[in-house]
Amino acid sequence: MGSRDWFRSRVGLKKAKDGTSKRVLKVLISLSIAVTLRNLVEAKRGDSLKDVKMEKVNWSRHWLSLVGCLGVNLLVYFFLIDCSDKAPFRRILSNVKDQESSDVKLYTHNTFQVVVDNGLVQIILSRPDGDVLGIKYNGISNLLADRNEKDDRGYWDVVWNQPDGREGIVERIAGTNFKIVTEHKDQVELSFSKTWNLSSHEKGSVPLNVDRRYILRRGISGYYTYAIFERVEGWPKVDLGQIRAVFKLKKDKFHYMALSDDKQRIMPTQKDRENSQALAYPEAVLLTNTTNPRVRGEVDDKYQYSSEVKDNKVHGWISLDPPVGFWIITPSEEFRSAGPIKQELTSHVGPTALCMFMSTHYSGKDLEMKFEDREPWKKVFGPIFVYLNSVSSKTDSQKLWVDAKKQMLLEVDSWPYNFTQSRDFPSVDQRGIVSGQLLIRDKYISKRLIWGRSAYVGLATPGEVGSWQRESKGYQFWTQADNEGHFVIKNVRPGDYNLYAWVPGIIGDYKNETNITIKPGWEIKMGALVYEPPRHGPTLWEIGIPDRTAAEFYVPDPYPTLTNRLYNHSEKFRQYGLWDRYTDLYHDEDLIYTINVSDYRKDWFFAHVNRNINNGTYESTTWQIKFELHNLNKNGTYTLQLALASASAAEVQVRFNDASAQPAHFSTGFIGRDNAIARHGIHGLYWLYSITATSNLFHEGNNTIYLRQSRSGNTFQGVMYDYLRLEGPPGA
Numbered sequence: 001m002g003s004r005d006w007f008r009s010r011v012g013l014k015k016a017k018d019g020t021s022k023r024v025l026k027v028l029i030s031l032s033i034a035v036t037l038r039n040l041v042e043a044k045r046g047d048s049l050k051d052v053k054m055e056k057v058n059w060s061r062h063w064l065s066l067v068g069c070l071g072v073n074l075l076v077y078f079f080l081i082d083c084s085d086k087a088p089f090r091r092i093l094s095n096v097k098d099q100e101s102s103d104v105k106l107y108t109h110n111t112f113q114v115v116v117d118n119g120l121v122q123i124i125l126s127r128p129d130g131d132v133l134g135i136k137y138n139g140i141s142n143l144l145a146d147r148n149e150k151d152d153r154g155y156w157d158v159v160w161n162q163p164d165g166r167e168g169i170v171e172r173i174a175g176t177n178f179k180i181v182t183e184h185k186d187q188v189e190l191s192f193s194k195t196w197n198l199s200s201h202e203k204g205s206v207p208l209n210v211d212r213r214y215i216l217r218r219g220i221s222g223y224y225t226y227a228i229f230e231r232v233e234g235w236p237k238v239d240l241g242q243i244r245a246v247f248k249l250k251k252d253k254f255h256y257m258a259l260s261d262d263k264q265r266i267m268p269t270q271k272d273r274e275n276s277q278a279l280a281y282p283e284a285v286l287l288t289n290t291t292n293p294r295v296r297g298e299v300d301d302k303y304q305y306s307s308e309v310k311d312n313k314v315h316g317w318i319s320l321d322p323p324v325g326f327w328i329i330t331p332s333e334e335f336r337s338a339g340p341i342k343q344e345l346t347s348h349v350g351p352t353a354l355c356m357f358m359s360t361h362y363s364g365k366d367l368e369m370k371f372e373d374r375e376p377w378k379k380v381f382g383p384i385f386v387y388l389n390s391v392s393s394k395t396d397s398q399k400l401w402v403d404a405k406k407q408m409l410l411e412v413d414s415w416p417y418n419f420t421q422s423r424d425f426p427s428v429d430q431r432g433i434v435s436g437q438l439l440i441r442d443k444y445i446s447k448r449l450i451w452g453r454s455a456y457v458g459l460a461t462p463g464e465v466g467s468w469q470r471e472s473k474g475y476q477f478w479t480q481a482d483n484e485g486h487f488v489i490k491n492v493r494p495g496d497y498n499l500y501a502w503v504p505g506i507i508g509d510y511k512n513e514t515n516i517t518i519k520p521g522w523e524i525k526m527g528a529l530v531y532e533p534p535r536h537g538p539t540l541w542e543i544g545i546p547d548r549t550a551a552e553f554y555v556p557d558p559y560p561t562l563t564n565r566l567y568n569h570s571e572k573f574r575q576y577g578l579w580d581r582y583t584d585l586y587h588d589e590d591l592i593y594t595i596n597v598s599d600y601r602k603d604w605f606f607a608h609v610n611r612n613i614n615n616g617t618y619e620s621t622t623w624q625i626k627f628e629l630h631n632l633n634k635n636g637t638y639t640l641q642l643a644l645a646s647a648s649a650a651e652v653q654v655r656f657n658d659a660s661a662q663p664a665h666f667s668t669g670f671i672g673r674d675n676a677i678a679r680h681g682i683h684g685l686y687w688l689y690s691i692t693a694t695s696n697l698f699h700e701g702n703n704t705i706y707l708r709q710s711r712s713g714n715t716f717q718g719v720m721y722d723y724l725r726l727e728g729p730p731g732a
Contacts, residue, residue: 103185104218114178116188116216116223121388123216123223130175130192130212131155132247137221138324138390145248145350152248156227159242159359160206161368168241173210173227181421186218189421196235207235213383213422221389222327224417226382228424233376240369243381245355249326254317254351255292258401259305265566267349268295276300279562280715281678284576286562299564299576302348303679306361309333310340310478314387314408317351318400322390325400328353329385331411334493337472338367340456340480341548343681357381358472362684364673366470377473380424385411416491432492432518434459436526438485438501438510444538449530452485452503459489459497459516466509468500469685492518501531507546507643507723508533508688534690536639537727541595541627543604549683550645550720553606556581573606574680579715583612586621595627607677608652608709609718618715622659622708627726632700636729640666640691640705643722646684647672650719655706656697666691670711678716686722695729 102119113133114125124134132154134142144153156173175192182189193211208229215224225245251269258264268287272295276285284301307315316327328347333340337358344356358381360367371377389403418427438452458478460468468476475495481487496517501510510531516524545552551573558575567574582605591605598604610618640654650672653664666689674684705726711717 102218104188104216106180106183106188106190108180114190116190116214118216118218118220120219120221121216121223123214125190125192125214126150128175128178128192130173130178130214135386135388137388139322140250140253140319140324143250143253143324143326143388145250147251148248154245154247156210156212156243156245158206158208158240161239161241162204163237169204169206171206173212175210175212181213187215187419189213189215206240207231207238211422213420215383215419217419222385222387224383224385224420226380226384226420226422226425228378228380228422231371231375231377234374235371235376237373237375238371240358240371241365242359243357244359245357245384247326247328247353247386249317249351249353250319251351253319253321253324254326256318256320256397257305257316257347257351258318258404259307259315259346260311262570263305263566264401266292266294267351268292268298268300270349273300273349279576297561299562300349301564301576301680302345303361303681304564304567304574304576305346305348306343306679306681307346308341308343309336309338312344312346313412314404315346316353316387316404317347318397320394320397323392323394323397323400325387325389325404326353327387327389327404327407328355329387329404329408329411330355331383331385331408331415332491334475334477334491335379335381336476338363338469339458339460339476340478341683342469343676343683355382355384360673362674362676362679362681363470364675364685366673366685367472369472378424379473379475380422383417383420383425426493426520428491430494430520431490432494432520432522432524433488433490434492434499434516434518434524434526435486435488436499437528438481438487438503439528439530440503440506441530441532442506442535444535451483452481452501452531453483453505455481455485455487455501455503457481457487457489457499457501459492459499459518462496462498462515465511466500466686494518494520499526499529501529502548503531503533504547505545506531506533507641507725509686534641534688535727536637536690536692537730540629540638540726540728542723542725543593543595543600543625544721544723546643546723548643548645548686548722550606550722551682553600553604553721554602555606556585571682573682576680578680579607579609579677579718580612582607582609582621586611590621591623593623593625595625604721606682607646607718607720608650608707609677610709610712610715612715618712618717620708620710620712622706625705625707625724627703627705628701629698629703630700632695632698633729634695636695638693638695638698638729639727640693641723641725641727642689642691643724644668644672644687644689644719645722646674646676646681646720647687648675648677648684648719649673649711649713649717651710652719653706653708653710654691655708656693657699657704659704659706664708665693665697667710672719675716676720677718683720683722 104118107115112127114127116123122136126133131151133150158171160169161167175194177193179191181191191211191213195209196207211228213226257267268290272287272290273285275289276287287295287298290296314327314329318325343362345354347353387407389400391399416428438455440450440452460476461471461474475493477489477492479487479489499512555572559577562577611621613619651670652668654666655661655664676684709718
C-alpha cells in the first residue's frame with residue numbers, strides 16, 4: 001500500500017472520486033485555510049507589538065501554528081485529493097510557476113528564422129516562408145523530423161488544376177512577406193503571406209492570396225494556426241482539390257498513434273513500408289519486413305485511419321522516451337466541407353499528423369472548389385490547435401490521450417476564439433444563432449407529425465436540396481437535434497444561408513425555402529419546420545436502414561493474411577481487400593435476396609462490386625430481389641425507393657421481372673467518383689432515386705427485381721446501397 005493510500009485508510013477516506021469524499025475534503029481544506037488565515041492575522045498583530053513581552057510569546061506561538069497549518073494543507077492536498085484525475089502535485093506547482101513567470105518572447109534577429117517561446121513551448125518558423133522548422137518541448141530539441149528538408153516538416157499545401165488541363169498539381173504554400181501582427185507578454189501572433197499576381201501566374205503558381213497565421217499564448221502548451229485564403233475579382237479560373245496542414249514528426253520518437261478511444265496502436269515506420277509488399281494501389285502495403293515484429297504480417301493503408309468530420313476533433317501521436325503527446329485539435333467544423341459525415345484522413349505512417357481542411361476524398365471531383373474567371377472568394381481555414389502534453393513516467397502514457405480529449409473539449413467550449421487578430425474571423429458577439437424544431441409528415445408511418453429525432457440540421461451556402469454535401473467554398477454550421485427534433489445552431493458567421501437537414505431512419509433531404517441572413521448578434525427562431533420525405537405509397541417491403549451508410553449489411557471477414565488488427569473487432573469495413581471477398585462468396589452466381597426469408601445483416605453484401613473472373617479481368621454482376629405481390633393493382637403505379645451510400649464509376653440498371661430488357665426500365669447512368677470501396681469507407685456521397693414502375697411490369701404472386709452494376713473496368717467500380725423500399729400505389 002502506498003503512503004497516500006495508507007494515509008487515506010487511516011483517516012477513513014477512499015479516493016476522492018465520489019461526492020461524499022469530495023465534500024469531506026472541502027470541509028477539511030476550508031477549516032485548515034481558515035485556521036491558517038486566523039493565525040496569520042494574529043501573527044501580524046503580534047509582530048506590531050514587539051515591545052510587550054506577552055505579545056512576543058504570542059507572536060512565536062502564532063507563527064508556529066501558521067507553519068503547522070500550512071503543513072496540514074500540504075498533507076490534505078497531497079494525500080487526499082485523487083491525483084489520478086489531476087497532474088502530480090509537483091507538476092502542478094511547476095506549471096503554475098511557469099505560467100506566472102514566463103512571458104511570450106519573440107526573437108527575429110535571424111534573417112531566415114523567427115523564434116517564439118512561452119517557457120513551455122518554443123516554435124521555430126522559416127522567414128518569410130512560414131513553415132514550422134522546429135518545435136521544442138519537454139527536453140526534446142525538436143518534435144518534428146529535423147532530418148527532413150526545411151520545407152518538409154510542418155507546412156500547408158494545396159492541390160489544384162490549371163485551366164490548360166494540368167491536374168493534381170501539389171503546391172506548398174510559401175510566404176513572401178513576414179509581419180508581426182501582435183507582440184506583448186501574453187501573446188504573439190505572426191503573419192506569413194503570399195500575394196498572387198500575373199507574374200506568379202506565368203510561373204505556374206495557384207491564383208490565391210494566402211495569409212498564414214501562428215499564435216503562441218502565455219501559459220499554453222501548444223500553438224494555434226489558421227490561414228486566410230482569398231481570390232480577387234478578375235483572376236483566372238482554377239479548381240482546388242485539397243487544402244491541408246501537414247506535420248511530420250521525429251521518426252525515432254513517435255511510434256504510437258491515437259485516433260479515438262478504440263483506435264490506437266503501435267505503428268510501422270516509413271522504412272517498414274518501403275520494405276514491404278505492394279498491394280492493389282500505392283497507399284496499401286503488406287508489412288513483410290519490419291523492425292518491430294508486432295506489426296509484421298499486417299496491412300497498412302492511410303485510408304484505414306480515416307474518420308468522419310464530426311468525430312475528427314483530436315488525433316495524434318505519443319512518444320515514450322520521453323513520454324510526450326503531439327495532438328491536432330480541430331475545435332470547429334465550420335471551415336470544412338460537405339457536412340458532418342464527410343470522411344477525411346487523420347494520422348498515418350511517417351509519423352505524420354494531418355489537418356484536412358478540404359479534399360475530394362470519399363467524394364471525388366464533385367467536391368472540388370471550381371472557380372470561374374473573375375470569381376472573387378475569401379475563406380478562413382482554422383484556427384486549429386497543435387497541443388503538446390507530457391507525463392513523468394511512460395507507464396502513464398495513456399493519460400496523454402485522456403488529457404488530449406479534455407483539452408479538446410476546452411477548445412470546443414472556447415470557440416469561436418476571442419484572441420485572433422484578423423477581422424476576417426468574427427468573435428462570438430459578431431455571430432448569430434438559429435433555432436427551431438424539425439418534424440416529419442409521413443402518413444404511412446403515422447397519422448400525426450413525427451419528431452425529427454437526432455436529425456442533422458445545418459446552415460450552408462444557398463443551393464438545391466442536398467447541395468451541402470457537394471459544397472466546399474462556403475462555411476457550414478451543423479448540429480444534431482434532440483429526441484423531439486429541437487435544434488440550436490450557434491456561432492454562425494454573418495452571411496446568407498439555407499437550412500438543410502436529414503434524419504437517421506428517414507430517406508431523403510430537407511431544405512427550408514427561406515433564405516436566412518445572419519447578422520451580428522441576431523437570433524433567428526424558425527419555429528416548427530415540417531419535412532415530407534419522398535413517399536408515393538405504403539411500404540410493401542424494405543431492405544436495410546436509411547442512415548446513409550452500408551454498415552448494417554453483411555461485411556465479410558478479411559483474408560487472414562491481409563488484416564489490420566485494429567479492426568478485428570470493430571469497423572470491419574476498414575479492412576483491406578473486402579471487395580474480392582464477393583467473388584469468393586458468389587463465385588458461380590450472384591446474390592439472390594428473398595423478401596421475408598433473407599436477412600440483410602447476413603445475406604446482403606455490403607458492396608455491389610464486379611466479379612474477378614481472371615487475373616485483372618472483371619465482369620458485371622446482377623443481384624436479384626425476389627418477393628411476392630398479392631392483390632396486384634392493375635391500374636396503379638408502384639415506386640422503388642433506391643438510396644445509395646456510395647458510387648464509384650458505376651451504373652445501376654434496374655429491371656422488373658425481365659433480366660434482359662433493353663433498355664433497362666431504369667438506369668442511374670454513370671455516377672460517382674467517391675472511391676469509398678477502395679478506401680475502406682462504408683459510405684461516400686448520398687444518392688436517392690424514386691423509380692416508378694407501372695403495374696404491367698409486375699405479376700400477381702412471384703416477382704423479381706434485377707439490379708445490375710453494368711460497369712466492369714476494374715475491381716473498385718461499384719455501389720454501396722443505403723436502403724431499398726418498394727411502395728404500393730398511392731392510397732393502397
